[in-house]
Amino acid sequence: MRCEEVRSVLPELADGEAAAPEAVERHLRGCAACSGELERYRALLFQLRALREVLVEPAPGLLGRILAQVPEPERRSLLRRVAADERLFRAVLSVGGAVVGATAVGLLWWRASRRAVAAGAAAEAGEAA
Amino acid sequence: MVEPELLARCRRGDPAAFEEVVRRTYRHVYTQALRLVGDRHDAEDVAQDAYLRVFRGLAGFREEARFETWLFRIVANAALSFLRRRGRFGELLTEPEEGPREEPPNPRDREVPGVGDVLAERDLLVRALEALPPSLRTVVVLKDVYGLSCEEIGQELGVSEGAVKVRLHRARRRLKMILERAEARHEAEARDEV
Numbered sequence: 305m306r307c308e309e310v311r312s313v314l315p316e317l318a319d320g321e322a323a324a325p326e327a328v329e330r331h332l333r334g335c336a337a338c339s340g341e342l343e344r345y346r347a348l349l350f351q352l353r354a355l356r357e358v359l360v361e362p363a364p365g366l367l368g369r370i371l372a373q374v375p376e377p378e379r380r381s382l383l384r385r386v387a388a389d390e391r392l393f394r395a396v397l398s399v400g401g402a403v404v405g406a407t408a409v410g411l412l413w414w415r416a417s418r419r420a421v422a423a424g425a426a427a428e429a430g431e432a433a
Numbered sequence: 434m435v436e437p438e439l440l441a442r443c444r445r446g447d448p449a450a451f452e453e454v455v456r457r458t459y460r461h462v463y464t465q466a467l468r469l470v471g472d473r474h475d476a477e478d479v480a481q482d483a484y485l486r487v488f489r490g491l492a493g494f495r496e497e498a499r500f501e502t503w504l505f506r507i508v509a510n511a512a513l514s515f516l517r518r519r520g521r522f523g524e525l526l527t528e529p530e531e532g533p534r535e536e537p538p539n540p541r542d543r544e545v546p547g548v549g550d551v552l553a554e555r556d557l558l559v560r561a562l563e564a565l566p567p568s569l570r571t572v573v574v575l576k577d578v579y580g581l582s583c584e585e586i587g588q589e590l591g592v593s594e595g596a597v598k599v600r601l602h603r604a605r606r607r608l609k610m611i612l613e614r615a616e617a618r619h620e621a622e623a624r625d626e627v
Contacts, residue, residue: 315605316598319577348609351558352577355468358555362463366477370455370484 305331310338318345435500443491451491455484458501462508468574469512471563475519483511509575509589516567561611565604572597573604 310331317324324332332339435454442450459480466479486507494503562570575581575589576597583597590597 315602315609318605344609344613345605348558348605348612349577351554352573353580355555355558355578356580358464359460360464360467362460362477362480363473366463366480367456367459369477370459370481371452373481373485374488 307331307335307338310335311341314338314342314345318342318349437496440491440494440496440500451488454487458504459484461501462504465505465508465579466512468562468578469509469571470515471565471567471570475515479508479512479515482515483508486511505579506589513571513589516571557612557615558608561608561615564611565607569600569604569607572600573608576601577605 305327310328313324313328316322317328332342435457439450439453443454462483463476463480466483467473467476470476470479483504487504490507494500562574565573571590572586575586576583581589583594583601587594587597
């Protein structure tokens with residue numbers, strides 16, 4: 305493989321998510337320039353990942369502007385709605401749970417009573433015979 | 434870090450709790466927005482929009498996911514919406530042209546990894562990211578800075594996983610080229626000064 309071909313696949317090999325084809329591996333073992341290029345891509349990815357830990361300090365007024373965009377009364381009413389939604393959600397969950405529970409009990413009772421009726425009918429048929 | 438107790442206070446309608454959530458998270462939100470849109474002023478707009486979305490979406494947040502993960506997605510969506518609104522929608526969806534394919538001067542002569550102190554390198558990298566077109570910057574930031582998978586990024590952007598991989602390839606190449614050119618310039622300037 306030529307250096308140009310190998311270099312065209314280095315950007316995606318650098319993160320190690322895909323294995324390098326054997327021919328590329330062989331080339332990299334014997335070519336200091338291309339393996340140096342791969343190391344530079346790896347260094348770039350390392351620097352990019354490190355950016356995640358770096359916080360940029362915003363302009364001083366940002367926090368105030370974020371909080372001011374929802375005035376206090378609106379914030380209260382919105383949060384009350386959130387709280388009401390939360391209670392509604394829990395109520396729906398409770399009612400839903402109760403309905404499922406009642407259905408399950410009803411189903412068991414219905415099956416048990418059907419079995420009893422069937423057993424009674426079988427006994428009567430036996431006696432008649 | 435936002436604890437479940439603080440979120441529970443938000444849900445009970447406590448405005449002070451919401452303010453506390455904003456206080457604890459706004460630097461992260463602003464930084465993430467800045468990385469994605471590449472401009473301080475635009476990042477402030479994105480951060481403000483993101484908190485409106487958080488405020489209105491709190492009722493739907495059920496803590497199956499971590500709050501920080503949920504917030505991250507909201508900021509990413511707010512940033513992508515911003516870029517679309519700013520007329521960069523086409524740029525986000527279409528494949529960018531390949532940059533010039535020239536190689537940096539004498540790459541074999543250079544040390545690996547690059548020279549220079551960490552802060553200067555980081556500053557250079559941030560400026561290189563800002564110089565990328567939005568379609569490349571958003572992909573490389575979401576993948577290589579914040580660790581999303583190509584599939585997840587495709588879902589966020591509304592493009593295929595394959596398209597994300599192509600952009601990632603181009604973004605990494607272009608970033609490396611920009612950094613190497615800048616390093617070469619620095620070295621040339623340093624030589625001239627001697």
